[in-house]
Amino acid sequence: MRHNFRYDVDDLLAKDKAHAMHPWHEFGRSDHTLLADSEGIYVYDGAGNKYIDGIGGMWAVQLGYGNEEMARAISDQVRSMVYYSPWSMATPPHAEVSAKLATLTPGDLNRFFYSTGGSTANDAAVRFVHYYWNVMERSTKKHIITRADAYHGSTYLADSLCGKPGNDTRMERVTEWISHVSSPNPYRKPDGMTDGQFLDHLIDELEGRIEELGAENVAAFIAEPVLASGGVIVPPDGYQKRCLEVCRKHDVLYISDEVVTGFGRMGHFFASEPVFGIVPDIITAAKGFTSGYIPAGLTAISEKLHRDIVDKSGDSATFSMGFTYSGHPVAMAAALKNIELMERDRIMEHARATGDYFQDRLRSLADLPMVGDVRGVGLMGCVECVKSKTGKEPFEESLSVGKRIDRKCQEYGLILRPMWHLCVFSPPIIISEGQVDDMVGIMEKAIREVADDMIREGSWDGKE
Ligand SMILES: Cc1ncc(COP(=O)(O)O)c(C=O)c1O
Structure with a gap:
């Protein structure tokens, strides 16, 4: 006791x-x-x-x-500036954590949209992708390709992206523009295949699906680098890289869901590049972002996508999505302290x-x-x-x-x-x-x- x-x-x-x-x-x-x-x-x-x-x-x-230091950072922020509308105001931790994240993400993923968790981070990613293609006047690009055994959350949209079995089938889902390819689970690969053949098979399937749907109709591929809630499925070596190559070839955006793999679970703030060798277009994270001390999610978007929108439609463009608690100062203060402690304590x-x-x-x-x-x-x-x-x-x-x-x-x-x-x-x-x-x-x-x-x-x- x-x-x-x-x-x-x-x-x-x-x-x-x-x-x-x-x-x-x-x-x-x-x-x-x-x-x-x-x-x-x-x-x-x-x-x-x-x-x-x-x-x-x-x-x-x-x-x-x-963790006392986390508790203190949270309580200090509650005392100094607990909340104000993120529509109209900036706050110090919101600005600071965004600038810090830009030093931790791969490539040019330097723009951060905040939400309340992983599901909403993935919703934001998909809504941004659809918005992007509409602004680019390629509005037929709607389909999102996801995988069996994937877990991306539990809002109506995030749940529709999942492929993990076990849900009550009487729950409704979006089906018109979401398409599932096979789980990259080497333990359950077809009999007689080597890992290399299995990898080729998965890549052929992805490319085949894009061609079948028509690349002009496919907006993005979403993938956890390691499928977590589907049973910690580690795809064959090189899988993520080859999926990205297929996406690039067909002008399909790549969303890497790092809600689990981010913030240290694989020994890096973001695992996409150092572990899997990919720089995706969008990365989502949550959970470890604040070490679970306060709910928060993030959607990291590449500077290129951001710039394309401005170049195409100028200052009139508005990504009409946001939450009362987007960039909540207390959550951002927790995230900032979490990153600081992770760096300081190696x-x-x-x-x-x-x-x-x-x-x-x-x-x-x-x-x-x-x-x-x-x-x-x-x-x-x-x-x-x-x-x-x-x-x-x-x-x-x-x-x-x-x-x-x-x-x-x-x-x-x-x-x-x-x-x-x-x-x-x-x-x-x-x-x-x-x-x-x-x-x-x-x-x-x-x-x-x-x-x-x-x-x-x-x-x-x-x-x-
Ligand atoms: C990979 C992945 N993405 C998204 C989510 C959804 O996150 P949340 O439950 O914070 O909405 C989870 C949750 O377990 C997850 O494992």
């Missing part, structure tokens, strides 16, 4: 169950845990039990919990070294029962459980293998993100090697025990 909590856990959970709707609100669900405190990479439930936060809140809390260097160690240690789980694939890059990873290592057949969703492993991990003090038969990790990037060992040690024990339990119950035959 860390504290004598003043929370009445049962009362709070009863209120939560009666009135609060959580994301992906499950109408019958009643098993949320109450988290009441946090420090560093640890969170504490309402009874004071301590857990390693294996998922950084939700790919977000890069600097860990309870967090990127730490993330690269610890990321390599984490990948190494995670791969030690590959020989465990049920484990078909262990993948990841930097400080993001996934363990995929399958009925048989050779057949790669996933466990049925009804068996909730991921959830069972998560429950077992929680008994031993680790929270991960279960998704069907997958277990996903993205710890705070301040995590140490010793804490990585603790995490992987708990995971190993949990997988072994769940595998034994399932064999005992008869829900898995145990044959590899």
Whole structure:
């Protein structure tokens, strides 16, 4: 026990169950845990039990919990200038963070539009792309190409860009101008293909889709460099670069969704150029931008696109999109301090070294029962459980293998993100090697025990 909590856990959970709707609100669900405190990479439930936060809140809390300097920057900004309309006024942190970001983004991505999170950052990217092509008098360019297993958010538009399975199919989506190509998942590539052949196949598919739709009708391709919520899918080497080449050839804009891969998860502020060798036209980010301390998203747009609009239509052009809280001074102050601390404390260097160690240690789980694939890059990873290592057949969703492993991990003090038969990790990037060992040690024990339990119950035959 860390504290004598003043929370009445049962009362709070009863209120939560009666009135609060959580994301992906499950109408019958009643098993949320109450988290009441946090420090560093640890969170504490309402009874004071301590857990390693294996998922950084939700790919977000890069600097860990309870950072005093972040808290002070936020409270100072609240006191000095909490908010004013971004339509009519500039504020110091809004101006400063924009100038700072321009030094961190690749190429000429020097213009920043702010929103409240990753979904709205992607909405802004797509709305900007459509606006751009309209201004350029190429208004047939409307189609956005996205991928199976992608996750780009949950507004009406961002959700329509997703390709990750698992949504209730009775939700509505935009379909007329959104087109999905295959997931670049090497573990699930067609039988008999080498990685190189798989890469060619994906690139041919993308180019084929553009030709089929007509390049004059395709506005942009949107892609996470690593597909995060789809199960930490790391595309084959060279994939992003070749996709960009195809886009350039057909005058299709490239939006790189770095909501997860940005701000340190891969050891860089933006991973597109240093890790994947691409300078896209637009990059979106959120989550780690403020280390999760305050909601904020950003859409970084190239100077070229910005200039093209002005050249074509002069000063009368207006990108008619914005939110009450675009560039909110408190969020911008948090982002500025977050970047300052990341630079001062050499967090990127730490993330690269610890990321390599984490990948190494995670791969030690590959020989465990049920484990078909262990993948990841930097400080993001996934363990995929399958009925048989050779057949790669996933466990049925009804068996909730991921959830069972998560429950077992929680008994031993680790929270991960279960998704069907997958277990996903993205710890705070301040995590140490010793804490990585603790995490992987708990995971190993949990997988072994769940595998034994399932064999005992008869829900898995145990044959590899
Ligand atoms: C790659 C990616 N893009 C966009 C989003 C949406 O961000 P938000 O939930 O802040 O709207 C997410 C959220 O997990 C994400 O993983």
